[in-house]
Each structure stands twice: as C-alpha cells, then as structure tokens.
Amino acid sequence: MPDAILQFESITKRFPGVTALSSVSFSIEFGECHAIMGENGAGKSTLGKIVGGIYTADAGRMLLDGRPIAFRSPREASEAGIAIVHQELAFCPNLSIAENLFLGRLPSRTGFMRTTEMNEAARRMLDAVGLSLDPRMEMSRLSTAQEQMVQIALAVGRGARIIVFDEPTSSLSQNEAELLFALMQRLRADGVTMLYVSHRMEEIMRLCNRVSILRDGQYVTTLQTSETTTDEIVRHMIGRTVEAYFPRHAAGAPGDSLMSVRRFTAFGRFEDVSLELRAGEILGLAGLVGAGRSEVARAIFGIDPHDAGELQIRGRTVELRSPLDAIRAGVGLLPEDRKRQALVLAMDCKENLSLPSLEQLRRHYLIDHRAERGLATNFFRRLRVRAPGIDSAIAGLSGGNQQKIALAKWLARRCDVLLLDEPTRGVDVGAKAEIHALIDELATSGKAILLISSELPELLNLSTRIIVLAGGRVVGELSRAEANQEKLMKLMAGVN
Amino acid sequence: MATDSIARILRAKEAGLVVVVIVLYALLAGFGGSVERDGVSVNTFLQSANQDLLFKETAYWAIMAIGATLVIISGGIDLSIGSIYCLSAVVGAMFFQHFGPTGGGAGASGVWVLPVGVVVCLGTGAICGLLNGVMITALRVHPFIITLGTMAIYRGLAFVMTGGQTIRNFPTALTHEFIGVNISGLYPVPAIVMVLSVIVAAILMRNSVGGRYVYAIGGNETASLYSGVRVNRVKIGVFTISGLCGGLAALILLGDYGSANSNTGTGYELNVIAASVVGGASLSGGRGTAFGAFLGALIIKLIEKAIVIFQINQEYSRIIIGVVVICAVVLDRVSANLVERRMTRAGRET
Structure with missing residues (x-):
C-alpha cells in the first residue's frame, strides 16, 4: 500500500501470563483518523502504547513511511513524529502550562529560566491548536479535557505527524468532548494522522474514517465507518451478536x-x-x-x-x-x-x-x-x-x-x-x-x-x-x- | 493436610523473614563459640541465659513495633513512640518510687500498688497516644508533623517532671516478683508479655472488625469512608494502641532495669519503626502484620548481637542497621512492583 503511513506486521506482545497482542497486522493510511476498538483486554491500548513508544513489541515489526522502526521510549517515538495523548498523569500539576510544555528542555541561560521567552513560545503552541489559556497558569487548575488539549498542543508543537489518542473521552463531559472533537477535525484538515483508541461507538462513527477491531489480542477486521453499523462493529468486538447490547428497562409500576x-x-x-x-x-x-x-x-x-x-x-x-x-x-x-x-x-x-x-x-x-x-x-x-x-x-x-x-x-x-x-x-x-x-x-x-x-x-x-x-x-x-x-x-x- | 499447612506457611509473607532469622541464628551459634558450664560445653549464643537476654531485649522493641506497625498499616507514622515510652516510664517510676522502700508511701499494701502502678504506666502511654490521634484527626495535620511535635513535648514533660534525675527504688513486688521474677536463673516475664502481645495483636488484626478497618483505611481512606468506616475513630484508636504499647514496654523497663529518667529510650522511635518496616509494614499503608513486627525486632536485635560476636566496632552498628532497613524497603518495593505489574497486565490490559 503506497499511501500507508504506518504498517503493523505480525506485532506480538506478551506479558507474564497473557498474550496481549498476537501477530497483529494492518495499516494506517496517511491523514486518516483510524479507530482501534475492542473490549477491555482485547489489546487495543497495548497497540497504542507500542506506537507511542511506551511498550516495545516482542515480535513483528512496525513500518513508518515504509521503513521499519522500533521505539524504545516515548522520546524516540516523539522524535519520529509520533505522540500519544492519554489520561494518565502526563504533566507535573504543580508547574505552569509553559513549564510543562518545555519540561526537559526548559530554555535557560546559565541555569536560570528565560521565563518570558518560554511563556511566549508556549502561547504560540497553545494558539496553534486554538487554546486560549494563559501559559503561566498552574497545570493543576486545568480540567481533564484542557489537560488533554495541552498534550495535543505539545504534540503538534513538536511536529507530530501521528497522534495516538488513548481513550481520551472516557472522563470528559459531552461539552468537553465536543471541544476535543473540533480540535481533532482541525488536525485532520492539517494532515495529521490519528489513531483513536476508544470504547465509544458514537464518537468513532462520527470522527473516524476506518475502524480496526481487535478481539483477545487478535486482529479481526478493518471496516470503513461509512459502510458499517454500530451493530456490526459490536458483533466483531465480542464475536457474537448481542441483541441485548442496550436492553430497554421494562418499567413496572413504581411502588412506595x-x-x-x-x-x-x-x-x-x-x-x-x-x-x-x-x-x-x-x-x-x-x-x-x-x-x-x-x-x-x-x-x-x-x-x-x-x-x-x-x-x-x-x-x-x-x-x-x-x-x-x-x-x-x-x-x-x-x-x-x-x-x-x-x-x-x-x-x-x-x-x-x-x-x-x-x-x-x-x-x-x-x-x-x-x-x-x-x-x-x-x-x-x-x-x-x-x-x-x-x-x-x-x-x-x-x-x-x-x-x-x-x-x-x-x-x-x-x-x-x-x-x-x-x-x-x-x-x-x-x-x-x-x-x-x-x-x-x-x-x-x-x-x-x-x-x-x-x-x-x-x-x-x-x-x-x-x-x-x-x-x-x-x-x-x-x-x-x-x-x-x-x-x-x-x-x-x-x-x- | 500437613503438607498443605507447610505450603501455606512457606507462602506466607513472613517466610522470608523467618529464613533471615534462621540464617542469623546459624551464624551466631556457629561463630559464637562455646563456654564451659557445670563441666559441659555449651554454645555461648544458644545457652539459655543468653537466649533469655536476647528475648528480653527484643521484647521492648517488638511490643512497641506492634503499635508502630498498626499505625503504619493505617497509613500514618508515630515518631513519638520513644518519647511516650520515656514519659510512661518516668510517670510509672515516680508512682512506684513513692510506694517503694524509700518513698513516702512505703507502708502501702502491695496488693493494690502493683495493679494501680500498671494502670498508671499503661494509661500514661494510652493517653499520650490518644492525644496524638485526637490532634491528627481534629486538626487534620499529617501524623508525621503531630508526632514530631509530641515527640519533643512528651520527652520535655518527662524532663520537667524528673528535673533530670534518675528515679529508682521500686517495690520488690514489681522488680522481683512480677516483671523481674527470677525462675532458676532466667527472667522470662518480658518475653512472655511479648509473645502474648504478638498473639493478641495478630488475632485482633486478622480477625477483628477494627483490625480490618485499619487495613482498609491504609489501603484507601476515601473508599473506606464511603463504605461507612468511621475513619477518624479508627485512627484515634490506632494511635492510642500505639501509645499503650509504649506504656507496656515502659512497664517492662521499670520491672527489669528498676530505674528510669528523661533520657530513657532516646532514639527508640527509629529502631521501632525500623523493626516494623523490616517486618514488612508498608509506609504507604495497608500492609503489615504483628508477627512481622516481632520478626523485624528480632532481626534487628540479632544483627546487633552479631556485631558484638564478630567483634565489629560498635560504632558500625547504626550504619549496618540503617543499611538493613533500606535494603528491606527496597526488596519490598521490588516485590510489590512485580505483583502490581502482574496484576495490571492480567487485569487492566486493553
């Protein structure tokens, strides 16, 4: 496939007692928003983490622009233009937004931070993703959604071409999620490729072009979201039909x-x-x-x-x-x-x-x-x-x-x-x-x-x-x- | 059945500690030499008088380590335990001196002096602990800070009360007929008190509702509160028991040594907390056992003995014990990490 930006070839990842991913192969196309779905334990987060350099695959290989790559750390992934946005604590809550954005490469002159310069650069990074936050604000004052957007700002600011979203909306309200989605749509227009790991069917149908489904660590299939239905995806995820996916409660007459x-x-x-x-x-x-x-x-x-x-x-x-x-x-x-x-x-x-x-x-x-x-x-x-x-x-x-x-x-x-x-x-x-x-x-x-x-x-x-x-x-x-x-x-x- | 229980023992958290104790015993017995007694050659370390002394000395730390372990399991820390021990000893000593052979109440009947003295000694410890607990919960200040403060306050009180003088001359009912009773050359009461304390504490910690609450609070205070646990009450209880343990150790001191002053037990908090930690109590809360506290105290005591037997300069003993504590915690961390990783991977992997 000439237009694949990222290809997985027989990716296998074992943890003691569990095979999280077993010979998974598929590819992500340039500029698409690609969902990875599966039940808990299906291996979708593991795959996301391998892409983001948090885990290393035990077997198989990953090709970026057709060239084999293997990351040993998130830093290496970041240098290759891949960033991961997740919910785990990614920042120091007691530092300012700007300090967090530049953590590890704080601009300094003989050990003293060049604060003004840093805040200016941070503001430009936030502006680039349409976030109007004061970079001097302490991280702990941000909501989860805002914190994720700062992660995105960081990814974009470092020139990420692929962004992995690991269950970004699981603790966001509808409103906050909407802001995130608007930002994702903007990123897609800018040609950023996105891997979207999530449980939420609606979001995936709305945001993503294609969805790949994993079940028990195995690759099941990849579907075009425009040509599939929620039911079909669920069926692939759990390997059987669930008519009772969302049973309607049989409301009886209320008592005392x-x-x-x-x-x-x-x-x-x-x-x-x-x-x-x-x-x-x-x-x-x-x-x-x-x-x-x-x-x-x-x-x-x-x-x-x-x-x-x-x-x-x-x-x-x-x-x-x-x-x-x-x-x-x-x-x-x-x-x-x-x-x-x-x-x-x-x-x-x-x-x-x-x-x-x-x-x-x-x-x-x-x-x-x-x-x-x-x-x-x-x-x-x-x-x-x-x-x-x-x-x-x-x-x-x-x-x-x-x-x-x-x-x-x-x-x-x-x-x-x-x-x-x-x-x-x-x-x-x-x-x-x-x-x-x-x-x-x-x-x-x-x-x-x-x-x-x-x-x-x-x-x-x-x-x-x-x-x-x-x-x-x-x-x-x-x-x-x-x-x-x-x-x-x-x-x-x-x-x- | 028999193999089953052996397997269970081997899997128990304390198995590693028991192995360490056995190794130390073997070393001390092997290198300790032997002495001639009644024409028979006896192993110096293993001879009964020496074992008696070892357990008597261990008793102080082990008893206080039970209280410290309980506090640590609940997610707290009690730095004032050495000072509580000192203040209880001094208060008890003043009481016993008054009713001792040289005191103003010398004629009083031993029948009530001894029990009242025991209550005074244990009560002082319990009240000190209660105050710690009340301040920690009412003022919502971290136990580290409160007990750092009371560590100085309680010892200061002991100094003010004694004017720096050593207090002695207690009734023989205490020193010769109770704690310090001599049974064919051995002084077994402190060790017996220790063993009973460990057994009672182990049963209560494993099987009582309060004991379960202590582990729950140390594991997750919020979830415990949301489950209807009266968190503050449990915390106050835990600190009170820790103080009570200090009082009990003080009582043994009075009967065993027959004197106390405001320098009694200086630096003991470190030994006691070290014993708890070596015994497997986790400073992040939720883990630890009474038996572990006992083994931790015994291991530290055995190391001290080894330092003597191997004729290492006494000055090194603190260094060695410090290293042991750090190693114990690091080993604990490593094994906890392994368990946690296994769990995360097995359970939450997606």
Whole structure:
C-alpha cells in the first residue's frame, strides 16, 4: 500500500501470563483518523502504547513511511513524529502550562529560566491548536479535557505527524468532548494522522474514517465507518451478536416512595434540588459535568454537607451526616471514581465486598470468616463476577468485574436506595450490558435507583424518568415516553 | 493436610523473614563459640541465659513495633513512640518510687500498688497516644508533623517532671516478683508479655472488625469512608494502641532495669519503626502484620548481637542497621512492583 503511513506486521506482545497482542497486522493510511476498538483486554491500548513508544513489541515489526522502526521510549517515538495523548498523569500539576510544555528542555541561560521567552513560545503552541489559556497558569487548575488539549498542543508543537489518542473521552463531559472533537477535525484538515483508541461507538462513527477491531489480542477486521453499523462493529468486538447490547428497562409500576429529597441546597454547588425515588424505579439524573449531579448524590450520602433542604427515607425525615448514617438508613453510593472512591485495591475481593457489612458479620469482636465467605460466594454467583475466586486480588480484575463488586457491597448490606454515579464508566461492552441488566433486575426486585450517567443512551434505555440538572438546578423532568437524546441535550446545555 | 499447612506457611509473607532469622541464628551459634558450664560445653549464643537476654531485649522493641506497625498499616507514622515510652516510664517510676522502700508511701499494701502502678504506666502511654490521634484527626495535620511535635513535648514533660534525675527504688513486688521474677536463673516475664502481645495483636488484626478497618483505611481512606468506616475513630484508636504499647514496654523497663529518667529510650522511635518496616509494614499503608513486627525486632536485635560476636566496632552498628532497613524497603518495593505489574497486565490490559 503506497499511501500507508504506518504498517503493523505480525506485532506480538506478551506479558507474564497473557498474550496481549498476537501477530497483529494492518495499516494506517496517511491523514486518516483510524479507530482501534475492542473490549477491555482485547489489546487495543497495548497497540497504542507500542506506537507511542511506551511498550516495545516482542515480535513483528512496525513500518513508518515504509521503513521499519522500533521505539524504545516515548522520546524516540516523539522524535519520529509520533505522540500519544492519554489520561494518565502526563504533566507535573504543580508547574505552569509553559513549564510543562518545555519540561526537559526548559530554555535557560546559565541555569536560570528565560521565563518570558518560554511563556511566549508556549502561547504560540497553545494558539496553534486554538487554546486560549494563559501559559503561566498552574497545570493543576486545568480540567481533564484542557489537560488533554495541552498534550495535543505539545504534540503538534513538536511536529507530530501521528497522534495516538488513548481513550481520551472516557472522563470528559459531552461539552468537553465536543471541544476535543473540533480540535481533532482541525488536525485532520492539517494532515495529521490519528489513531483513536476508544470504547465509544458514537464518537468513532462520527470522527473516524476506518475502524480496526481487535478481539483477545487478535486482529479481526478493518471496516470503513461509512459502510458499517454500530451493530456490526459490536458483533466483531465480542464475536457474537448481542441483541441485548442496550436492553430497554421494562418499567413496572413504581411502588412506595423510598427516598424523597426536598429543596436540597449546597451553596455554590447546587440549589433547590427536589427528587422522589420510588421502589422499582430508576430515576435518571442527566447533566453536563459540573451541573451538580455527583454533588447532589454526595450530599444525599452524607459525604458533603448541605446548607438547606430535607431528606426523607421511607417517609421519615432523617439527617445523614456521614456515609455511615446513610448506609444505616439503607442508602448506598456507587461513586464515580471506582479506584479512588469505591475499592481498596490492596485488599482481596471478599474483603472489599464485605467492608460495609462487617458490623453484621461479626460475632463478638471478631469477624465471622465463614459468614463473610458465604456472603461473597453468594454475590459472586448472583452478579456473575468473573474472578479466579473470592480471595483473589481485586486489582487484577477487569473494570466490569470490579464494578460488580463495588455494587455488590451495597446489595450485601441490603441497601434499598442505590445512588449509581456513572456505573459503566471504563467497563467494556460485554460487562456494560451485564451491568445494565443488573440495574434493571435490581429495580424490578424493588430497589430504588438514582442513575447518574454522561451517556445519554444509557439514561434513555434504563430510566423510568429523567431529571435534568444544569448549573446546579433542576431544569426539567422528562418521562420515559417524552425523553429523547435531543431534548436531553437541549435541556442540559440550557437551550430552550 | 500437613503438607498443605507447610505450603501455606512457606507462602506466607513472613517466610522470608523467618529464613533471615534462621540464617542469623546459624551464624551466631556457629561463630559464637562455646563456654564451659557445670563441666559441659555449651554454645555461648544458644545457652539459655543468653537466649533469655536476647528475648528480653527484643521484647521492648517488638511490643512497641506492634503499635508502630498498626499505625503504619493505617497509613500514618508515630515518631513519638520513644518519647511516650520515656514519659510512661518516668510517670510509672515516680508512682512506684513513692510506694517503694524509700518513698513516702512505703507502708502501702502491695496488693493494690502493683495493679494501680500498671494502670498508671499503661494509661500514661494510652493517653499520650490518644492525644496524638485526637490532634491528627481534629486538626487534620499529617501524623508525621503531630508526632514530631509530641515527640519533643512528651520527652520535655518527662524532663520537667524528673528535673533530670534518675528515679529508682521500686517495690520488690514489681522488680522481683512480677516483671523481674527470677525462675532458676532466667527472667522470662518480658518475653512472655511479648509473645502474648504478638498473639493478641495478630488475632485482633486478622480477625477483628477494627483490625480490618485499619487495613482498609491504609489501603484507601476515601473508599473506606464511603463504605461507612468511621475513619477518624479508627485512627484515634490506632494511635492510642500505639501509645499503650509504649506504656507496656515502659512497664517492662521499670520491672527489669528498676530505674528510669528523661533520657530513657532516646532514639527508640527509629529502631521501632525500623523493626516494623523490616517486618514488612508498608509506609504507604495497608500492609503489615504483628508477627512481622516481632520478626523485624528480632532481626534487628540479632544483627546487633552479631556485631558484638564478630567483634565489629560498635560504632558500625547504626550504619549496618540503617543499611538493613533500606535494603528491606527496597526488596519490598521490588516485590510489590512485580505483583502490581502482574496484576495490571492480567487485569487492566486493553
């Protein structure tokens, strides 16, 4: 292929116990936006990291402009004109944007930084990608999206011809993602080749020319996005058809009110938020990041204080001053950041699962280990957790299975009101479908669920009703029948 | 069944430490020479009197290392442990001196002097620890800073109370009938107290709800809070236990040596933290065991003994112990890295 900028020939990468990539071959054309898709564990990030010089392939070769190349470090890749944009900490948060952009090659004169010169150059780099940020600003003040754009500015500023995007949008709001997409479109117009590693189908259909699919480390196929459908891609990813990719929740008649939030206010975060959660109901909470969705959930759960408002659980007014109060009242929160807020990665699966239930599992002062194991075994079966055993380290599980355990914590504690904050973030397609089915099942069994999600299809398919927040206020409520993507987007963005 | 439990023991975290202890024992027994006793030749190092002394000396560090390990597992650090030990010893000493043969309360009945004295000594330690915990949680200041401050404060208090004088002359009920009781030439009580402490701590850390919470908080404080763990209460408890361990070690000192002053236990915090770390406690929290703390203390003590036996200049002992601590942490880091890498690759690879 004469117009291929990058070719993979039998790329193989092994890690102890796993073959992440097994003899993968395909090519990327000059100037295209090429998506790499696959479930978690399919090897797509590994491939991205090999291109970016973070990993080195064990076998096979990579050709850049027809010439074989092998990078031993991201620096070598960068010198060859390949940059990688990812979510892991790429910058020093305590330094300014400019200092970060020039890290490792700070302009200096006899050891002192030439600050003015550096800031000017940094501003030019930011301007080049249409970012209007003050280069003197401290990195820590940027949002994830802005930080990624600075990474892009850096890549472009260093003359990158190929940019690898490793799941860039997984923690961005719709608005932020749009900014990123606009920038990507600009880059494509400038002839930059892009490799886009992502889970998100919609983005890929919109942004990319072609999509290559990996499954279990093997190359499956490459499709033209204009000639394929979401269903076809999913089918290739999981190797079977899933009619239940996004099951629609069978909304039953809601039961008694389990939780009622009246005029909740926390100044500066949200104001005058009222909502009612009934047994058997999934109440969707939509909004852009920063609209106050997580903040409301955190206040209900007793993590953050609120300034005004009343909370009733099963008709009784309660004051939840700590997560423990909330848990005792039967409320569980699945927080948005699984690794930071939900799991103790140093502990094993059963210990994570039983953590909120230890008071129930103890006999005198000691933990009843047999009861603990029984509890874990039970929920492993019910939630179909795929792990070597209840004693295996939770850090070794896939995102989907970790999420199941984070959810099982509250089921084991018999919480009736579940606040789910982005329950399918960072989990693969198969696990996502399973979690959706589980949420559905829980509602059917009489739990009351508050579902916070940035993915509109998820909200639309699962929710009985959807409340929309914007700027910390409730701006609308849609029944399942009236809700659609367009209406939600308009409400979320504050367009009437 | 038998092979199964042996396999489990070999896989345990402490297996490496046990091997180190065995190697040190072999070296010390092999190179320590022998002495003539009652016409029989006995190995100098292995003879009962020497082993008794070894375990008695280890007891101080091991008991305090249990508390320090607990603090370290919870993600904190207790620099004031040496000073708590000193203040508890001084307060206990003043009490026992008052009721000792030369004190103003000499006539008091031994029946209540001993138990009250024990409570005074342990209570002082526990209160010091409690204060540490309360300040750390209420003021939200890192334990390093708070205990750095109380390290100076508690020792300063000990100095002010004693005026720099050494306090001695305790009731024989303490020094000859309890802690310092002599059973056919051996002084076994400190070692017994240590063994009991290790067993109780090991059971509580492995099997109690509070123990599990300590590991959870050290592993991920936010997730623990979100799971309904009363994080502050657990932290205060952990520091209180650490103080209590200091008080217990102080009690043994009073019964064993029969004196205390404001210089007692200077620099012990380093030995104690070193013992915890050598014993496998991770300063990033979430990992460590009571048995490990004991083995860590024993290893450091054995190294000290080896320095004597191999006639290395005493001045080198600090250097050697420092090197051992760093090596232990580096080895720990390397193995943790390996485990982590294996996990990341197995689990999160995409």
